[in-house]
Amino acid sequence: MGEFFTLLRRGNRSALTAGIVNSIIAIIKIIAYTLTGNVAMFAEMMHSLGDAANQFFVFIGSALSKKAPTKRFPNGFGRLVNLVLLGAILFVGIMAYETIHEGIAHIIDPTESTGFWITLSVLFAGVLLESGVFLKAMKEIAHDAKLTTKGPRLILESFRSLKQAKPATRLVFLEDLVATAGGIVAMIAVVISHVTPYHQAEGIASVIIGLMMFYVVGNVFLQNAAGALGEADETMAARLGGLIMQDPDVRDISKLEVIKEGDHFHVEVEIEIDPAMTVAQADDIKDRLELQLRIQQDITDVTIGFDEDDQVQQYVVSTNEER
Numbered sequence: 001m002g003e004f005f006t007l008l009r010r011g012n013r014s015a016l017t018a019g020i021v022n023s024i025i026a027i028i029k030i031i032a033y034t035l036t037g038n039v040a041m042f043a044e045m046m047h048s049l050g051d052a053a054n055q056f057f058v059f060i061g062s063a064l065s066k067k068a069p070t071k072r073f074p075n076g077f078g079r080l081v082n083l084v085l086l087g088a089i090l091f092v093g094i095m096a097y098e099t100i101h102e103g104i105a106h107i108i109d110p111t112e113s114t115g116f117w118i119t120l121s122v123l124f125a126g127v128l129l130e131s132g133v134f135l136k137a138m139k140e141i142a143h144d145a146k147l148t149t150k151g152p153r154l155i156l157e158s159f160r161s162l163k164q165a166k167p168a169t170r171l172v173f174l175e176d177l178v179a180t181a182g183g184i185v186a187m188i189a190v191v192i193s194h195v196t197p198y199h200q201a202e203g204i205a206s207v208i209i210g211l212m213m214f215y216v217v218g219n220v221f222l223q224n225a226a227g228a229l230g231e232a233d234e235t236m237a238a239r240l241g242g243l244i245m246q247d248p249d250v251r252d253i254s255k256l257e258v259i260k261e262g263d264h265f266h267v268e269v270e271i272e273i274d275p276a277m278t279v280a281q282a283d284d285i286k287d288r289l290e291l292q293l294r295i296q297q298d299i300t301d302v303t304i305g306f307d308e309d310d311q312v313q314q315y316v317v318s319t320n321e322e323r
Contacts, residue, residue: 137176
């Protein structure tokens, strides 16, 4: 049990923050829906409940993935976070279905909701809180992708660098993007329903929010299914290739694989060296390169092999790799 709590300290902070914030928002929305019966509020309530449960699962999964390798699992637990996320999105999928189902029912048989100002105030507060978590997720993505961008440009750069973020951070980013957008859609629908006789607007908003939730489910499923299988990371491979080729004793790289396992990377490289080198000299090169690679962010496993220089240059360092 002590090890479990120690691992929890290393869990994804964005997921923990998002889980706490969404729990508070969900409780407020449950109270508001009970008082008003507003269908758009129902959709947002289900969304916040799904997000809160999901993000707590993600936090625990990201923490457990940091567990050290054992004899039974010598490759470690890096992919555990992907498996947890695959299970967690099932919960969001169920919530999305219920949200769409309730929205369609309201479109077919629209009813006028009460508590306009309560509903609008709660939705507005939810958008503000979700926006704060969304901003934190952007900063986490910037950190993972080694970006120095700040201000409004961070929004665009976050979308561009989303694939480089940790799986848990990607989920928080997408969920809070949908949550913020969904809150705005719900607010618009509530206003339309209040000032016009078109009460179906709340049902339409509920369906839109449910569809956005399904988008998150599909996106996260595809990303984490690839992660659970072991996905090659070309961006990290390019960066490491440039670093390896800077070593004066490395003539060429005949093989370089970087596999992303949860939040970590497994690196396997085969380098070509001078065939006249002794085993001791080759071992020194191995130790030097392994040290350089392991100090890179999130690299936990490095395998280095050797081959004699065949005088044919196979690996070419591009300008981007050198940077």
